[in-house]
Amino acid sequence: MPTILSHPAVAIGLRRWLGVDARTAIAGALLTILPDADVIGFRFGVPYGSTFGHRGFTHSLTFALLASLAVTRRPRALAFLLICAASHGLLDAMTDGGLGVAFFSPFVKTRYFLPWRPIRVSPIGAASLARMLPVLRSELAWVWAPMLALAVIAPILRRSPRV
Numbered sequence: 001m002p003t004i005l006s007h008p009a010v011a012i013g014l015r016r017w018l019g020v021d022a023r024t025a026i027a028g029a030l031l032t033i034l035p036d037a038d039v040i041g042f043r044f045g046v047p048y049g050s051t052f053g054h055r056g057f058t059h060s061l062t063f064a065l066l067a068s069l070a071v072t073r074r075p076r077a078l079a080f081l082l083i084c085a086a087s088h089g090l091l092d093a094m095t096d097g098g099l100g101v102a103f104f105s106p107f108v109k110t111r112y113f114l115p116w117r118p119i120r121v122s123p124i125g126a127a128s129l130a131r132m133l134p135v136l137r138s139e140l141a142w143v144w145a146p147m148l149a150l151a152v153i154a155p156i157l158r159r160s161p162r163v
């Protein structure tokens with residue numbers, strides 16, 4: 001996984017572009033990190049590769065939809081929340097470690113990575129600063145930089161005439 005610091009960048013990047021209010025943006029930021037609540041399973045002996053293991057059901061598109069619907073039914077806000085929640089698994093699938101992501105859980109147990117995996121995987125639990133620096137550097141380059149750029153150009157994108 002990227003660190004918990006990076007997933008909310010998606011909500012920041014998309015907020016102005018999709019034009020959602022602050023409360024929805026905060027909900028979206030929370031939904032970007034909610035999937036990693038599954039790490040609690042390690043304490044209870046849930047195997048990593050099981051349906052409810054790390055990067056299992058909580059990282060699926062089904063979970064993203066259910067979590068988003070639990071928050072709102074307003075179409076624009078729902079789209080924003082769905083993208084935020086689903087982005088978590090997408091970013092995890094772009095990392096260079098761990099098991100893949102069960103995007104289609106609980107229907108398909110196969111775990112996937114994207115063919116392009118530039119993000120360094122974050123260690124689970126405490127890690128030294130020396131081990132974290134390359135992780136944070138890759139997250140700055142591949143998550144924060146594009147999301148902040150999107151936040152900056154969002155007003156221009158919103159003003160562009162629709163075809």
Ligand SMILES: [Zn+2]
Pocket residue numbers: 001035036055059088092
């Ligand atoms: Zn994750």
